[in-house]
Amino acid sequence: MSGQDDAVPVAAGVKAGPGRVLVAVYAVFAIAATSRAGVQLATRFEEAPVAYLLSAVAAAVYILLTVALGRGYRKLALVACGIELAGVLIVGTLSLVDQAAFPKATVWSGFGSGYLFIPLLLPIIGFIWLSRGRRA
């Protein structure tokens, strides 16, 4: 994330200003989700394999978005935001409807209620930011 691709206006448009705060929040979630999933998979995978694998998927999506937004890859960021929103909605709904399938919490359980619902808001804010950047 050094200045090497600052010459590309599209890249600067996505990652500058408010985009930088968005990248910071995604970076925090990438670290948090990755470490949580890592510990879960390494120490007690057999307790809830599906939930813990989903944790790992969520972590991968957050890493992808941190990189995509930080480097200004707009299309990749849009696709990843879509996956993230779908994941939050599907896992959030399933975790409430079928609690037996999700005995252990993931980042996306209960629509991200364990994380101040930030996981639900992030992709929406991401979409708004990416579509605004296009016009600017």
Add this chain to the structure above:
Amino acid sequence: MTGGFAGWIIGGGLLLALFCVISAVRDRPMGVGLLAGLVVLEVALIVQAVLAFGQLGKVGERATFIGYLVGTLVIPLAALWWGRAERTRWGPGVIAVGAFTVAVMTGRLLQIWNGTG
């Protein structure tokens, strides 16, 4: 690691985040005040990490605990580097995210330390 010291860090982190938000609302880039606040926070976090590592035997969930501990040390530095590069109101915005995260993570550390996590 003690509740009192961690409490100061949590309070300080939240206060710093608040000052950052005020800077952002007033449309100011990051100034010397926020820089000093961030440095003080980082020094306090280093002290906490040294103290906690000295008594690591007491902790149940050791892997998670060490992860959080290292995270609290790295985040202010990353926020500083990333926030200083942005010379607009959004620079303090990034620092606010970092400071808030440190406060939350210190709270989690305290929970794990006390075995209530």
